[in-house]
Amino acid sequence: MIKHIVKDTFILQRLSSVATENDSDIVKDLIDTLEANKEICAGMAANMIGINKRIIAFQDNGKITVMLNPEIIRMSDAYKTKEGCLSLEGQRETTRYRSIKVKYQDTNMKVKIKTYKDFTAQVIQHEIDHCNGILI
Numbered sequence: 001m002i003k004h005i006v007k008d009t010f011i012l013q014r015l016s017s018v019a020t021e022n023d024s025d026i027v028k029d030l031i032d033t034l035e036a037n038k039e040i041c042a043g044m045a046a047n048m049i050g051i052n053k054r055i056i057a058f059q060d061n062g063k064i065t066v067m068l069n070p071e072i073i074r075m076s077d078a079y080k081t082k083e084g085c086l087s088l089e090g091q092r093e094t095t096r097y098r099s100i101k102v103k104y105q106d107t108n109m110k111v112k113i114k115t116y117k118d119f120t121a122q123v124i125q126h127e128i129d130h131c132n133g134i135l136i
């Protein structure tokens, strides 16, 4: 189901809790909502659709990847950039890393570790920040 995008920064600044195998409906809603906004939005965290769970979805080479409980375990090559957010107005300056190694669970709760670079890495960093209640 396509959900309404939360823009209340008080709600968005809450820490999200651990996602479990019972959260498959949330995963589906997150994919549907990202799909509906894909022209203007590269990634989305569950708290942006009102669910405080550590789940993110993002576009990666034309397909949507979902991560449960994502965690950056290594990062390198910091740079300053400007980015926007579907939940916020305008663009803001932030520091990101060109290369990140992410540990996460897939939708079958299988633990995976993968390295991402450049724009996809930037999107993942932005969405993991959402899980931690951090806004750009």
Ligand SMILES: [Zn+2]
Pocket (backbone or CB within 6 Å): 084, 085, 086, 087, 126, 130
């Ligand atoms: Zn955002």
